[in-house]
Amino acid sequence: MTQAIELSKEFLEEMEKEQEFILDSFKYKPKKVRQNSKKELILFHGTSLKHFEKIRKQGIMPRKRRKSNWEGIGLSRPDLVYLTSCYACYYAAIASDSLKNDAPIILKIKVDPTKIKLYVDEEFIYHALSYNRSDNKAMAEDLYQSIDPKKIDKGIGITGRFKRKPTWEDSLNYLGTVSCDFIPPENIVGYATLSRSEILRYCDPMISVINYKVMSGQYIQHLNSLKYKKL
Numbered sequence: 039m040t041q042a043i044e045l046s047k048e049f050l051e052e053m054e055k056e057q058e059f060i061l062d063s064f065k066y067k068p069k070k071v072r073q074n075s076k077k078e079l080i081l082f083h084g085t086s087l088k089h090f091e092k093i094r095k096q097g098i099m100p101r102k103r104r105k106s107n108w109e110g111i112g113l114s115r116p117d118l119v120y121l122t123s124c125y126a127c128y129y130a131a132i133a134s135d136s137l138k139n140d141a142p143i144i145l146k147i148k149v150d151p152t153k154i155k156l157y158v159d160e161e162f163i164y165h166a167l168s169y170n171r172s173d174n175k176a177m178a179e180d181l182y183q184s185i186d187p188k189k190i191d192k193g194i195g196i197t198g199r200f201k202r203k204p205t206w207e208d209s210l211n212y213l214g215t216v217s218c219d220f221i222p223p224e225n226i227v228g229y230a231t232l233s234r235s236e237i238l239r240y241c242d243p244m245i246s247v248i249n250y251k252v253m254s255g256q257y258i259q260h261l262n263s264l265k266y267k268k269l
Contacts, residue, residue: 068123068214068254071207076152081121082261083145083221084129090143090229094269098145098221107132112161112245113179118187118217120159121147124257125214125245130232146228146266147221154225156206157187159215163204165246187217214250214257228266 071079083098098119107114107129114120122129130142149156163185190204206216 068258070211073205073207075207079149079151080227081123081147081149081216082126083119083121083147084126084131084133085143085145086130086134087139087141087143087231088135089133093145093226094223097223097226098147100220113183115160115187115217117219118157119219119221120215120217121149121156121221122215123210124250124254124261126261127232127257128245142232144230144232144261144264144266145226146230146261148225148227149218149221151206154218154221157217158190158204158206158209159213159217160185160187161215161245162209162213163187163190165213212247212250213245214254215245223269226269228268230264230266 071077085093085098100117100119101114102116104116120129126144127142130144134140134142160182164182210216
C-alpha cells in the first residue's frame, strides 16, 4: 500500500513537471529570420541509426533513388535535403524502424546561408499559400509534385498574404522547415538519440502554419535541451 502511494506521488509530480514545461513552452516565441539574413542558423535534421554512419562520413545527401519516408502529399523530392527548426523528433521517428532496433537520431546543424543555398519547403507553398486547390486526390498529388522549391517563380501564383515571391525565410518563419542541396559533415555540430518517451511525446504533430504558431515553442525547447555529442 505504501509503495503504491509513493508511486502515485511520483506520478503526480512528473505530471506537474510536464504541465509546467508545456505551459512555459507556450510563452516561448521563436525568433523570426529576417529577409536576406546572413547570420548563421542552427537547424535540425531527423534521421535514423541505419543512415547515421554514412552521414558522419559523407554529410546529408538527397535521397536520390531511395524510397521516400512519405507518400502522396508530403513525398520528398529526390534532389533535396530537408531541415527544420522544430519537427526533427517527428522526422527521426518516421525515418527509423523500431522493429529492427533502428533508433531515431537528431542531427544539430550549423547553416551559413551565404555558403549553403536554402530553398522553401514545397509543403509551405502547398499549404500556406493556398496552392492546394484540386478536385481529387490524384490531382492534389500531381499538383504537389509539380512544385520545385528551386524554381518557385515559375508557375506558382502569389496569393493571399504574399504579394511577392516567397523565400526560404518565409518557409522557416511560418512552417519551421526549409530545404537545401546538401549538408557537408563539418556542418553537423552534434547528434542525439531519442528515447521512447521522447518519441511518444514529440513525434505526432501536424505540419501546418497553425501548429507551428501554437506548438513550435515546445518542440524547439526540447531540441535545445537534448545532450548532443560531437561527431
